[in-house]
Amino acid sequence: MTPLWTLSCSACDASAFADGTPTVCTACGAPWLIRYPAAPAAATRADLAGRPWTMWRYREWLPIRDDEAPVTLGEGGTPLIAARVVGEELGMTRLFVKDESQNPTGSFKARGLSAAVTRAVRAGVERFTVPTAGNAGVALSAYASRVGLAATVFTPAGTPPRILEQMQTYGAEVRLIDGHIGDCGRASREYAARTGAFDVSTLREPYRIEGKKTLGLEVAEQLGWELPDAVVYPTGGGTGLIGMWVAFRALLKAGWVEGARAPRLYSVQSSGCAPVVKAVLSGADRTERWEDPQTIAWGLRVPAPLGGALMLRAIAETGGGAVAVPDEAMVDDQRLLAHVEGIDASPEGGATLAGLRVLLQQGAVSPTDRVVLFNTGAGWLYRS
Numbered sequence: 001m002t003p004l005w006t007l008s009c010s011a012c013d014a015s016a017f018a019d020g021t022p023t024v025c026t027a028c029g030a031p032w033l034i035r036y037p038a039a040p041a042a043a044t045r046a047d048l049a050g051r052p053w054t055m056w057r058y059r060e061w062l063p064i065r066d067d068e069a070p071v072t073l074g075e076g077g078t079p080l081i082a083a084r085v086v087g088e089e090l091g092m093t094r095l096f097v098k099d100e101s102q103n104p105t106g107s108f109k110a111r112g113l114s115a116a117v118t119r120a121v122r123a124g125v126e127r128f129t130v131p132t133a134g135n136a137g138v139a140l141s142a143y144a145s146r147v148g149l150a151a152t153v154f155t156p157a158g159t160p161p162r163i164l165e166q167m168q169t170y171g172a173e174v175r176l177i178d179g180h181i182g183d184c185g186r187a188s189r190e191y192a193a194r195t196g197a198f199d200v201s202t203l204r205e206p207y208r209i210e211g212k213k214t215l216g217l218e219v220a221e222q223l224g225w226e227l228p229d230a231v232v233y234p235t236g237g238g239t240g241l242i243g244m245w246v247a248f249r250a251l252l253k254a255g256w257v258e259g260a261r262a263p264r265l266y267s268v269q270s271s272g273c274a275p276v277v278k279a280v281l282s283g284a285d286r287t288e289r290w291e292d293p294q295t296i297a298w299g300l301r302v303p304a305p306l307g308g309a310l311m312l313r314a315i316a317e318t319g320g321g322a323v324a325v326p327d328e329a330m331v332d333d334q335r336l337l338a339h340v341e342g343i344d345a346s347p348e349g350g351a352t353l354a355g356l357r358v359l360l361q362q363g364a365v366s367p368t369d370r371v372v373l374f375n376t377g378a379g380w381l382y383r384s
Protein backbone atom coordinates (compact mmCIF):
# COMPACT_ATOMS: atom_id res chain seq x y z
CA MET A 1 0.00 0.00 0.00
CA THR A 2 1.19 3.51 -0.71
CA PRO A 3 2.07 5.37 2.50
CA LEU A 4 0.23 8.59 3.16
CA TRP A 5 3.42 10.46 3.94
CA THR A 6 6.85 10.89 2.42
CA LEU A 7 10.41 11.44 3.63
CA SER A 8 11.98 14.83 3.15
CA CYS A 9 15.64 15.44 3.97
CA SER A 10 16.28 17.96 6.74
CA ALA A 11 19.50 19.12 5.07
CA CYS A 12 19.36 18.66 1.28
CA ASP A 13 16.68 18.51 -1.43
CA ALA A 14 16.24 14.76 -1.36
CA SER A 15 12.88 13.19 -0.77
CA ALA A 16 11.78 9.58 -0.82
CA PHE A 17 8.98 7.16 -0.54
CA ALA A 18 8.33 6.10 3.06
CA ASP A 19 7.98 2.36 3.05
CA GLY A 20 9.94 -0.33 4.86
CA THR A 21 12.30 0.88 7.56
CA PRO A 22 13.81 4.19 6.46
CA THR A 23 16.90 5.43 8.29
CA VAL A 24 18.72 8.60 7.19
CA CYS A 25 18.82 10.53 3.90
CA THR A 26 20.27 8.27 1.25
CA ALA A 27 21.88 11.26 -0.49
CA CYS A 28 23.58 13.09 2.40
CA GLY A 29 23.14 11.12 5.62
CA ALA A 30 21.15 13.81 7.48
CA PRO A 31 17.94 12.90 9.35
CA TRP A 32 14.74 12.55 7.37
CA LEU A 33 11.67 14.51 8.38
CA ILE A 34 8.23 13.10 7.66
CA ARG A 35 6.05 15.13 5.33
CA TYR A 36 2.29 14.78 5.06
CA PRO A 37 0.34 15.95 2.02
CA ALA A 38 -1.82 18.24 4.17
CA ALA A 39 -2.30 19.11 7.83
CA PRO A 40 -5.61 18.10 9.43
CA ALA A 41 -8.24 20.82 8.87
CA ALA A 42 -8.91 23.14 11.81
CA ALA A 43 -12.50 21.91 11.87
CA THR A 44 -11.35 18.40 12.81
CA ARG A 45 -10.10 19.75 16.15
CA ALA A 46 -13.60 19.11 17.47
CA ASP A 47 -13.21 15.38 16.77
CA LEU A 48 -10.72 15.15 19.63
CA ALA A 49 -13.36 15.64 22.30
CA GLY A 50 -14.41 12.02 22.60
CA ARG A 51 -11.00 10.44 22.34
CA PRO A 52 -8.84 8.99 25.14
CA TRP A 53 -5.98 11.11 26.44
CA THR A 54 -3.08 9.30 24.85
CA MET A 55 -0.82 10.71 22.14
CA TRP A 56 -2.79 8.75 19.55
CA ARG A 57 -5.74 11.13 19.99
CA TYR A 58 -3.75 13.16 17.40
CA ARG A 59 -3.64 10.28 14.97
CA GLU A 60 -4.35 12.50 11.96
CA TRP A 61 -1.02 14.19 12.74
CA LEU A 62 0.85 10.92 13.07
CA PRO A 63 2.24 8.27 10.73
CA ILE A 64 -0.65 5.86 10.93
CA ARG A 65 -3.39 4.89 8.50
CA ASP A 66 -7.06 4.80 9.36
CA ASP A 67 -7.11 1.01 9.26
CA GLU A 68 -4.08 0.54 11.53
CA ALA A 69 -3.90 0.17 15.30
CA PRO A 70 -0.90 1.69 17.10
CA VAL A 71 1.39 -0.21 19.46
CA THR A 72 0.42 1.62 22.62
CA LEU A 73 0.76 1.55 26.39
CA GLY A 74 -1.26 4.72 26.90
CA GLU A 75 1.67 7.11 26.32
CA GLY A 76 1.00 10.84 26.30
CA GLY A 77 -1.85 12.68 28.00
CA THR A 78 0.54 13.79 30.74
CA PRO A 79 -0.48 16.67 33.00
CA LEU A 80 0.52 20.28 32.47
CA ILE A 81 0.99 21.30 36.09
CA ALA A 82 0.84 24.94 37.22
CA ALA A 83 4.00 25.47 39.28
CA ARG A 84 2.53 27.94 41.76
CA VAL A 85 5.11 27.87 44.54
CA VAL A 86 8.14 27.99 42.28
CA GLY A 87 6.34 30.51 40.09
CA GLU A 88 5.76 32.78 43.06
CA GLU A 89 9.40 32.56 44.07
CA LEU A 90 10.37 33.65 40.56
CA GLY A 91 7.67 36.31 40.33
CA MET A 92 5.90 34.38 37.58
CA THR A 93 2.18 33.68 37.43
CA ARG A 94 2.08 31.53 34.33
CA LEU A 95 4.72 28.89 34.88
CA PHE A 96 3.90 25.28 34.03
CA VAL A 97 5.66 21.93 34.22
CA LYS A 98 4.76 19.35 31.61
CA ASP A 99 5.27 16.20 33.64
CA GLU A 100 6.50 13.55 31.26
CA SER A 101 7.53 11.27 34.12
CA GLN A 102 3.93 10.07 34.12
CA ASN A 103 4.36 8.25 30.83
CA PRO A 104 4.59 4.46 30.65
CA THR A 105 8.23 3.53 31.49
CA GLY A 106 8.71 6.86 33.28
CA SER A 107 9.87 9.18 30.53
CA PHE A 108 8.82 11.01 27.37
CA LYS A 109 10.81 8.43 25.39
CA ALA A 110 7.62 6.34 25.40
CA ARG A 111 6.08 8.66 22.78
CA GLY A 112 8.82 8.19 20.22
CA LEU A 113 9.18 4.47 20.73
CA SER A 114 5.42 3.91 20.49
CA ALA A 115 5.49 5.56 17.05
CA ALA A 116 8.71 3.83 15.93
CA VAL A 117 7.66 0.34 17.02
CA THR A 118 4.23 0.84 15.44
CA ARG A 119 5.83 1.48 12.03
CA ALA A 120 8.61 -1.08 12.39
CA VAL A 121 6.21 -3.90 13.13
CA ARG A 122 4.20 -3.01 10.03
CA ALA A 123 7.43 -3.16 8.03
CA GLY A 124 8.11 -6.68 9.28
CA VAL A 125 10.93 -5.95 11.73
CA GLU A 126 11.65 -8.99 13.91
CA ARG A 127 14.15 -7.68 16.45
CA PHE A 128 15.29 -4.31 17.71
CA THR A 129 18.46 -2.67 18.93
CA VAL A 130 19.10 0.80 20.37
CA PRO A 131 21.96 2.82 21.81
CA THR A 132 20.70 4.70 24.83
CA ALA A 133 21.70 6.76 27.84
CA GLY A 134 18.95 4.83 29.61
CA ASN A 135 15.36 5.92 29.19
CA ALA A 136 15.04 5.14 25.48
CA GLY A 137 16.25 1.65 26.27
CA VAL A 138 13.56 1.16 28.91
CA ALA A 139 10.89 2.42 26.53
CA LEU A 140 12.06 0.24 23.64
CA SER A 141 12.15 -2.78 25.97
CA ALA A 142 8.53 -2.25 26.93
CA TYR A 143 7.19 -1.60 23.40
CA ALA A 144 9.14 -4.51 21.94
CA SER A 145 7.72 -6.76 24.63
CA ARG A 146 4.24 -5.48 23.74
CA VAL A 147 4.63 -6.96 20.25
CA GLY A 148 6.51 -10.06 21.39
CA LEU A 149 9.82 -9.06 19.79
CA ALA A 150 13.37 -9.13 21.16
CA ALA A 151 15.26 -5.95 22.02
CA THR A 152 18.96 -5.48 22.65
CA VAL A 153 19.99 -2.32 24.44
CA PHE A 154 23.49 -0.78 24.32
CA THR A 155 24.00 1.53 27.27
CA PRO A 156 27.00 3.05 29.07
CA ALA A 157 28.41 1.13 32.03
CA GLY A 158 27.41 3.29 34.98
CA THR A 159 23.81 3.80 33.81
CA PRO A 160 21.70 3.97 37.00
CA PRO A 161 20.90 0.45 38.29
CA ARG A 162 17.14 1.06 38.42
CA ILE A 163 17.14 1.91 34.71
CA LEU A 164 19.06 -1.27 33.86
CA GLU A 165 16.70 -3.25 36.03
CA GLN A 166 13.68 -1.81 34.22
CA MET A 167 15.12 -2.84 30.83
CA GLN A 168 15.55 -6.37 32.13
CA THR A 169 12.10 -6.36 33.68
CA TYR A 170 10.63 -5.94 30.19
CA GLY A 171 12.86 -8.73 28.90
CA ALA A 172 15.49 -6.82 26.94
CA GLU A 173 19.07 -7.99 26.58
CA VAL A 174 21.30 -5.31 28.11
CA ARG A 175 24.85 -4.77 26.85
CA LEU A 176 27.02 -2.42 28.91
CA ILE A 177 29.51 -0.36 26.94
CA ASP A 178 32.57 1.33 28.36
CA GLY A 179 31.94 4.79 26.92
CA HIS A 180 29.18 7.32 26.17
CA ILE A 181 26.14 7.13 23.93
CA GLY A 182 28.23 7.72 20.80
CA ASP A 183 30.20 4.55 21.59
CA CYS A 184 26.94 2.72 22.23
CA GLY A 185 25.72 3.93 18.83
CA ARG A 186 28.65 2.32 17.05
CA ALA A 187 28.13 -0.94 18.92
CA SER A 188 24.42 -0.93 18.14
CA ARG A 189 25.00 -0.29 14.42
CA GLU A 190 27.52 -3.12 14.27
CA TYR A 191 25.09 -5.39 16.01
CA ALA A 192 22.32 -4.40 13.59
CA ALA A 193 24.55 -5.11 10.58
CA ARG A 194 25.48 -8.50 11.99
CA THR A 195 22.06 -9.71 13.13
CA GLY A 196 19.53 -7.87 10.99
CA ALA A 197 18.09 -6.17 14.07
CA PHE A 198 16.47 -2.79 13.38
CA ASP A 199 18.33 0.11 15.02
CA VAL A 200 15.89 2.72 16.38
CA SER A 201 18.63 5.18 17.30
CA THR A 202 17.62 8.84 17.77
CA LEU A 203 17.06 10.53 14.39
CA ARG A 204 18.49 7.58 12.49
CA GLU A 205 14.91 6.38 12.71
CA PRO A 206 12.47 9.02 11.47
CA TYR A 207 9.27 8.07 13.32
CA ARG A 208 10.46 8.64 16.89
CA ILE A 209 10.38 12.34 16.22
CA GLU A 210 6.78 12.07 15.03
CA GLY A 211 5.85 10.73 18.45
CA LYS A 212 7.68 13.65 20.06
CA LYS A 213 5.60 16.07 18.03
CA THR A 214 2.71 15.22 20.29
CA LEU A 215 4.49 17.07 23.12
CA GLY A 216 3.72 20.26 21.24
CA LEU A 217 0.21 19.27 20.19
CA GLU A 218 -0.67 18.38 23.77
CA VAL A 219 0.69 21.58 25.29
CA ALA A 220 -1.36 23.58 22.77
CA GLU A 221 -4.55 21.68 23.55
CA GLN A 222 -3.97 21.89 27.31
CA LEU A 223 -3.59 25.67 27.02
CA GLY A 224 -6.93 25.91 25.20
CA TRP A 225 -5.31 25.95 21.75
CA GLU A 226 -2.97 28.74 22.61
CA LEU A 227 0.81 28.49 22.53
CA PRO A 228 3.13 29.38 25.41
CA ASP A 229 5.61 32.24 24.97
CA ALA A 230 8.57 30.04 25.76
CA VAL A 231 9.45 26.39 26.24
CA VAL A 232 12.49 25.34 28.29
CA TYR A 233 13.65 21.87 27.36
CA PRO A 234 16.59 19.68 28.44
CA THR A 235 18.26 18.68 25.19
CA GLY A 236 20.43 15.67 24.50
CA GLY A 237 19.78 14.11 21.12
CA GLY A 238 17.24 16.79 20.32
CA THR A 239 14.13 14.81 19.41
CA GLY A 240 11.90 16.63 21.87
CA LEU A 241 12.98 20.10 20.82
CA ILE A 242 12.87 19.31 17.11
CA GLY A 243 9.55 17.48 17.43
CA MET A 244 7.94 20.46 19.16
CA TRP A 245 9.37 22.90 16.65
CA VAL A 246 7.79 20.90 13.84
CA ALA A 247 4.51 20.63 15.78
CA PHE A 248 4.16 24.31 16.66
CA ARG A 249 4.92 25.36 13.10
CA ALA A 250 2.36 22.91 11.73
CA LEU A 251 -0.30 23.98 14.26
CA LEU A 252 0.09 27.63 13.25
CA LYS A 253 0.04 26.81 9.56
CA ALA A 254 -3.04 24.61 9.92
CA GLY A 255 -4.90 27.29 11.86
CA TRP A 256 -5.35 25.08 14.93
CA VAL A 257 -3.93 27.82 17.17
CA GLU A 258 -4.25 31.59 17.10
CA GLY A 259 -1.29 33.88 16.78
CA ALA A 260 1.54 34.41 14.43
CA ARG A 261 4.56 32.98 16.13
CA ALA A 262 5.82 29.77 17.62
CA PRO A 263 7.07 29.68 21.21
CA ARG A 264 10.73 30.57 21.75
CA LEU A 265 12.55 27.31 22.26
CA TYR A 266 15.29 27.23 24.89
CA SER A 267 17.72 24.35 25.17
CA VAL A 268 19.16 23.55 28.59
CA GLN A 269 22.27 21.41 28.86
CA SER A 270 24.75 20.46 31.56
CA SER A 271 27.94 22.51 31.73
CA GLY A 272 29.68 19.10 31.56
CA CYS A 273 28.26 18.41 28.09
CA ALA A 274 26.92 21.43 26.25
CA PRO A 275 27.56 21.18 22.50
CA VAL A 276 24.30 22.97 21.61
CA VAL A 277 24.94 25.84 24.02
CA LYS A 278 28.47 26.25 22.70
CA ALA A 279 27.21 26.40 19.11
CA VAL A 280 24.45 28.90 19.95
CA LEU A 281 26.87 31.18 21.80
CA SER A 282 29.37 31.13 18.95
CA GLY A 283 26.72 31.57 16.26
CA ALA A 284 27.62 28.29 14.58
CA ASP A 285 25.12 26.42 12.43
CA ARG A 286 26.29 22.99 13.50
CA THR A 287 27.38 21.43 16.76
CA GLU A 288 30.92 20.27 17.42
CA ARG A 289 31.76 17.09 19.30
CA TRP A 290 32.04 17.75 23.05
CA GLU A 291 35.15 16.06 24.42
CA ASP A 292 34.86 14.09 27.66
CA PRO A 293 31.10 14.55 28.31
CA GLN A 294 30.32 14.41 32.03
CA THR A 295 26.95 14.84 33.72
CA ILE A 296 24.66 12.98 36.07
CA ALA A 297 21.78 13.88 33.75
CA TRP A 298 22.19 10.83 31.58
CA GLY A 299 19.72 12.00 28.95
CA LEU A 300 21.91 15.06 28.34
CA ARG A 301 25.18 13.17 27.92
CA VAL A 302 25.12 13.32 24.13
CA PRO A 303 28.42 14.80 22.90
CA ALA A 304 27.73 14.75 19.15
CA PRO A 305 24.00 14.79 18.41
CA LEU A 306 23.01 13.82 14.87
CA GLY A 307 20.24 16.43 15.11
CA GLY A 308 22.63 19.23 16.13
CA ALA A 309 22.05 21.40 13.06
CA LEU A 310 18.28 20.90 13.32
CA MET A 311 18.23 21.94 16.98
CA LEU A 312 20.16 25.07 16.11
CA ARG A 313 17.65 25.88 13.39
CA ALA A 314 14.74 25.35 15.77
CA ILE A 315 16.33 27.66 18.33
CA ALA A 316 17.27 30.36 15.80
CA GLU A 317 13.99 30.31 13.92
CA THR A 318 11.92 30.71 17.08
CA GLY A 319 14.17 33.38 18.61
CA GLY A 320 15.05 31.11 21.52
CA GLY A 321 18.41 30.34 23.04
CA ALA A 322 20.47 27.91 25.06
CA VAL A 323 21.94 27.81 28.56
CA ALA A 324 24.26 25.45 30.39
CA VAL A 325 23.80 24.76 34.10
CA PRO A 326 26.10 22.91 36.49
CA ASP A 327 24.96 19.54 37.79
CA GLU A 328 24.71 20.93 41.35
CA ALA A 329 22.16 23.53 40.22
CA MET A 330 20.03 20.94 38.45
CA VAL A 331 20.07 18.68 41.50
CA ASP A 332 19.00 21.58 43.77
CA ASP A 333 16.09 22.40 41.52
CA GLN A 334 15.22 18.74 41.07
CA ARG A 335 14.85 18.59 44.85
CA LEU A 336 12.85 21.81 44.93
CA LEU A 337 10.33 20.53 42.38
CA ALA A 338 9.79 17.43 44.53
CA HIS A 339 9.57 19.34 47.82
CA VAL A 340 7.29 22.19 46.86
CA GLU A 341 5.43 21.07 43.74
CA GLY A 342 5.09 17.32 44.31
CA ILE A 343 6.90 16.52 41.07
CA ASP A 344 9.58 13.81 41.29
CA ALA A 345 11.69 15.32 38.53
CA SER A 346 14.66 13.70 36.83
CA PRO A 347 17.92 15.69 36.91
CA GLU A 348 17.05 16.78 33.36
CA GLY A 349 13.74 18.18 34.63
CA GLY A 350 15.58 20.00 37.42
CA ALA A 351 17.90 21.43 34.78
CA THR A 352 15.02 23.26 33.10
CA LEU A 353 14.21 25.16 36.28
CA ALA A 354 17.88 25.95 36.86
CA GLY A 355 18.04 27.10 33.23
CA LEU A 356 14.94 29.25 33.62
CA ARG A 357 16.61 31.12 36.49
CA VAL A 358 19.48 32.02 34.16
CA LEU A 359 17.11 33.03 31.36
CA LEU A 360 15.22 35.33 33.75
CA GLN A 361 18.50 36.90 34.90
CA GLN A 362 19.56 37.41 31.31
CA GLY A 363 16.20 38.99 30.52
CA ALA A 364 15.65 36.42 27.76
CA VAL A 365 12.48 35.30 29.55
CA SER A 366 10.24 37.84 31.24
CA PRO A 367 8.34 37.06 34.46
CA THR A 368 5.09 37.80 32.62
CA ASP A 369 5.76 35.19 29.93
CA ARG A 370 3.75 31.99 29.83
CA VAL A 371 6.48 29.39 30.17
CA VAL A 372 6.46 25.59 30.00
CA LEU A 373 9.29 23.60 31.59
CA PHE A 374 9.65 19.96 30.64
CA ASN A 375 10.24 17.32 33.24
CA THR A 376 11.26 14.67 30.74
CA GLY A 377 11.60 11.74 33.13
CA ALA A 378 11.05 10.31 36.60
CA GLY A 379 13.49 11.05 39.42
CA TRP A 380 13.14 7.62 41.07
CA LEU A 381 14.68 5.89 38.05
CA TYR A 382 18.02 7.57 38.83
CA ARG A 383 18.20 6.68 42.51
CA SER A 384 19.80 3.45 43.60
Ligand SMILES: *Cc1c(COP(=O)(O)O)cnc(C)c1O
Pocket residue numbers: 107109135136202234235236237238239240241299300346348349376377378
Ligand atom coordinates in the same frame (compact mmCIF):
# COMPACT_ATOMS: atom_id res chain seq x y z
C1 LIG B 1 16.53 11.35 26.33
C2 LIG B 1 16.29 12.30 27.43
C3 LIG B 1 16.45 13.69 27.26
C4 LIG B 1 16.96 14.32 25.98
O1 LIG B 1 16.16 13.98 24.91
P1 LIG B 1 16.06 14.68 23.51
O2 LIG B 1 16.33 13.63 22.50
O3 LIG B 1 17.05 15.80 23.46
O4 LIG B 1 14.68 15.18 23.39
C5 LIG B 1 16.11 14.52 28.30
N1 LIG B 1 15.65 14.03 29.47
C6 LIG B 1 15.49 12.70 29.69
C7 LIG B 1 15.00 12.25 31.01
C8 LIG B 1 15.80 11.79 28.67
O5 LIG B 1 15.62 10.50 28.88
